[in-house]
Amino acid sequence: MRILLLFLLALSFISCCRANEKEVVMKIRKAAVSGAFYPEGDSCRKMVEEFLEKATRTIPPKVRGLVSPHAGYVFSGLCAGWGYKQLEGEDYKTVIILGVSHQYPIDKPVISSFDGYETPLGSMPINKGMVEKIMELDKDVSYLPQAEAREHSIEVQIPFIQTIMPKGEIVPILVSGDERILSNLAIALSKVMDDETLLVASSDLSHFPGYDDAKRVDQETIEKIVNFDEKGIIEAEMNVYSSGIPGLSTYLCGFYPLLVFLKTMKLLGVDKAKEIIYYNSGDTTYGEKNRVVGYGSICFYKEGIFTKDEKKRLLFMARETLNSYLKDGKIPDFKEGNAKMLKKSGVFVTLHTKEGHLRGCIGYILPIKPLYQAVIDNAISAAVSDYRFPQVTYSELPSLKIELSVLTAPKKIGTYTEIILGKHGVILSKAGRSAVFLPQVAPEQKWTLEETLTHLSLKAGLPSDAWKRDCQFEVFEAEVFGEE
Numbered sequence: 252m253r254i255l256l257l258f259l260l261a262l263s264f265i266s267c268c269r270a271n272e273k274e275v276v277m278k279i280r281k282a283a284v285s286g287a288f289y290p291e292g293d294s295c296r297k298m299v300e301e302f303l304e305k306a307t308r309t310i311p312p313k314v315r316g317l318v319s320p321h322a323g324y325v326f327s328g329l330c331a332g333w334g335y336k337q338l339e340g341e342d343y344k345t346v347i348i349l350g351v352s353h354q355y356p357i358d359k360p361v362i363s364s365f366d367g368y369e370t371p372l373g374s375m376p377i378n379k380g381m382v383e384k385i386m387e388l389d390k391d392v393s394y395l396p397q398a399e400a401r402e403h404s405i406e407v408q409i410p411f412i413q414t415i416m417p418k419g420e421i422v423p424i425l426v427s428g429d430e431r432i433l434s435n436l437a438i439a440l441s442k443v444m445d446d447e448t449l450l451v452a453s454s455d456l457s458h459f460p461g462y463d464d465a466k467r468v469d470q471e472t473i474e475k476i477v478n479f480d481e482k483g484i485i486e487a488e489m490n491v492y493s494s495g496i497p498g499l500s501t502y503l504c505g506f507y508p509l510l511v512f513l514k515t516m517k518l519l520g521v522d523k524a525k526e527i528i529y530y531n532s533g534d535t536t537y538g539e540k541n542r543v544v545g546y547g548s549i550c551f552y553k554e555g556i557f558t559k560d561e562k563k564r565l566l567f568m569a570r571e572t573l574n575s576y577l578k579d580g581k582i583p584d585f586k587e588g589n590a591k592m593l594k595k596s597g598v599f600v601t602l603h604t605k606e607g608h609l610r611g612c613i614g615y616i617l618p619i620k621p622l623y624q625a626v627i628d629n630a631i632s633a634a635v636s637d638y639r640f641p642q643v644t645y646s647e648l649p650s651l652k653i654e655l656s657v658l659t660a661p662k663k664i665g666t667y668t669e670i671i672l673g674k675h676g677v678i679l680s681k682a683g684r685s686a687v688f689l690p691q692v693a694p695e696q697k698w699t700l701e702e703t704l705t706h707l708s709l710k711a712g713l714p715s716d717a718w719k720r721d722c723q724f725e726v727f728e729a730e731v732f733g734e735e
Contacts, residue, residue, distance in 0.1 A: 279374050280365040284403040289324040289410060295371035298324055299410050302332025303339075306528075310337055315521045316450040316512060316551035318476065319411075321350070321404040321505070326532050327455065327546040333528040334548030335411040344447040345378045346412050347422040347440060349508035350404035351453065357398050360436050362386065363423040364394035368406065372413040378420035381443050385422070388439035391432050398425055404453040404505065412451075426507040433507065437514030438697050441673070444519060452512035454505020456545030459498040462533040468494075469529060469545035472502050476549055477524040479671065481513055498542055516551050518673035518694040520731065524551045555730055556657065561591060562732045568623060569600060569630040569653050570734070576631050577645040587623045596622040597658035597727070599689060600629040602643065602651050610651055611637040616678065616687060616727070618660060626655060654733030656689050661725040667718060672700055675726040679707045679718060686711035690729050 285291050290298055306329075319334045320327035352361070362382055367374040386392050399405070405423045412421065426436065444450065456469045475483040487494075487502050503509055516524075527548040532538035557565070568585055575581050587593060599614025611633040615625050630653070634643040643651065661678055664670070670677055672693045679686055686707050693703045704718035711717070 278366045280363065280368045280399065282369045282371070282406065283401045284406055285371055287323070288403050288407050289328070290371070292371055295410055296414070298328065299332070299372075299414050302328050303336050303411075303414065305329060306333040306336035308337055308339065309527060310525055310550055310552060313341055313446070314338055314449065314550045314552050315444075315519060316452070316516050318452045318454060318505075318509065318512065318547065318549040318551075319408060320455045320546040320548070321407045321453045322455055322532070322544060322546065324407070325537050326535050326544070330528050330530060330546040330548050331408070331411055334550065335415050337527060337550050338415050338449065341416075341449075342447060343416050343419055343449045345381060345420045345422060346408075346416070346449045346451055347381075347424065347444070348405045348408050348412075348451045348453060349505075349511055350402060350408075350423065350425050351505045351508055352398050352402055352425040352427065353404065353504075354401045355395075355398040357395065357425060357427045359428050359432055360389070360392045361395040361398045361425040362392050363399055364396050365399075368409050368421065368423065370406070370410050370413065372410050375409055375413050376420050378422050381420075381422050381448075384443050385424075385439050388442055389435050391428065391435060392424070392439070399423065404508075408451055408453055426511050428507065433511050434514060434699070437511050437518060438694065440511070440515045441518035441694055444515070450512060450515055452505055452508045454503050454509050456529075456531075456547055457502055458500045458504060458544050459542050460496050461498065462531065462540040462543050464496050464499065465531045465533070465543045465545050468496065468499065468502060469531065469547065472545075473526050473529060473547055473549065476509070476513070477526060479513055479517060479524070479674075481510060484509065484513075517671055519553075520673055520690060520729075521551050521553045522674055522728065523554045524549055557591065557730060557732070561589065562655075564589075564592070565623070565626055565655055565657075566653055566732070566734055569626050569655065572627045572630045573634055573643075573648055573653075574645075577634065577643065577648055582627060582631070585623060585627070587621075592623040593621045594618075595620060596625060597660070598622060598625045598629060599656040599658070599729075600626065600633040601654040601656065601689075601733075602633050603654065603733075605650055605652065609640075611640050611643060612689075613637055614656065614658075616658065616661060618658075622657065652734045654731065656691070656729040656731045659728045661727045664724050664726055667700070667704060667722070667724050670700060670703075670724065670726060672698075672703065674728060676729055677703070677707060678725040678727070679704070679711055680723040680725075681711070681713060681717055681721060684711040684713055689731075691731055 595618035613632040
């Protein structure tokens with residue numbers, strides 16, 4: 252009898268373990284709007300494929316961000332298809348989707364607590380490692396399953412993502428919050444995103460004006476988006492009800508996701524955006540003209556100057572220069588015929604430890620030497636002439652990573668409010684003193700504009716608030732790349 256009892260207890264334990272195991276495996280967010288916003292079953296796949304077939308690719312690789320609509324597929328599906336068409340053939344592994352919470356009130360970002368999202372095309376896994384990293388970087392981000400349970404703004408993006416990248420993963424985030432919350436989320440996203448991560452902002456455009464008014468205001472909104480004009484977007488939305496446009500209730504229903512999206516693109520140094528397609532519901536078979544919703548797909552990408560091979564060549568020259576100079580005191584004699592290498596360019600060489608700590612950084616702001624020669628000069632200077640650090644030794648060199656920042660020519664601006672963090676490097680000048688920060692400094696340090704300018708003033712040997720009065724500012728941009 253005792254043996255039988257132990258046997259039954261063991262069976263119960265095994266059954267319980269299996270039930271728990273099954274519960275973990277089955278932690279999938281079920282499709283909430285299948286059959287409403289998009290077809291059920293195989294019809295969904297066929298519809299998505301038809302949308303993609305009707306679209307053509309119009310921009311070069313590689314897209315870093317996409318603004319995509321989230322209405323029912325009979326209205327906005329073709330528009331979304333044109334946006335996702337621009338991603339075909341790319342090697343993304345993860346897509347972060349920023350959605351708006353239509354069904355449940357939130358005042359902070361909500362990240363998915365599920366292991367995957369289900370659609371008629373199957374279950375798409377969630378990158379749990381990235382979820383944990385984002386939550387570690389931004390304490391405002393939390394789980395709230397009831398907020399995502401019935402929400403469509405993220406769900407309708409997924410069948411397109413499954414079709415374009417069937418082996419990929421997603422990170423769904425519903426977005427809301429004040430300026431601080433939105434900025435902190437953008438900083439966290441910029442730190443987890445690499446070249447294999449895509450950011451999608453799910454947003455329709457104007458809601459419920461007449462057809463002609465929608466076309467006009469939507470083009471104004473798209474122009475603000477492609478120009479990274481956060482301020483203009485915020486001002487327009489704050490004054491939507493005083494606009495005098497009959498029926499208009501919003502310019503962007505994904506207002507908060509779009510703001511985080513633009514902030515993140517800036518922090519990543521993404522500097523190009525292009526409208527891929529626009530129309531409104533009045534242009535569709537099912538739409539009427541008196542009360543419409545606008546749809547647009549907009550792609551964001553970074554238009555680099557150098558090819559992968561050219562970047563490798565410049566990094567090779569920097570590495571070989573340091574090897575030779577630190578070992579024997581000699582500078583290699585490189586022969587260059589590439590026009591880009593021979594063009595005079597400003598460039599900074601930055602040395603980091605493998606742990607990511609700064610070990611040296613020196614460069615030319617102005618284009619005074621051919622690029623390849625400027626790289627050679629500043630590689631040596633960063634290693635032996637940065638007064639903040641002891642000289643780099645030959646034995647230390649294998650443990651260091653080299654980063655190059657090739658600069659555009661500086662240009663004067665009227666006021667510091669024109670500075671775009673993450674995009675602009677900044678030169679502050681006052682009373683015969685000056686200092687410079689590269690574009691990547693503020694995002695790396697998680698500084699606001701005020702904090703950046705405070706540190707820049709101190710770096711110039713000026714009072715911490717010197718930036719507020721009688722300063723001259725110049726900005727420049729940089730193509731930044733380094734050793735893997």
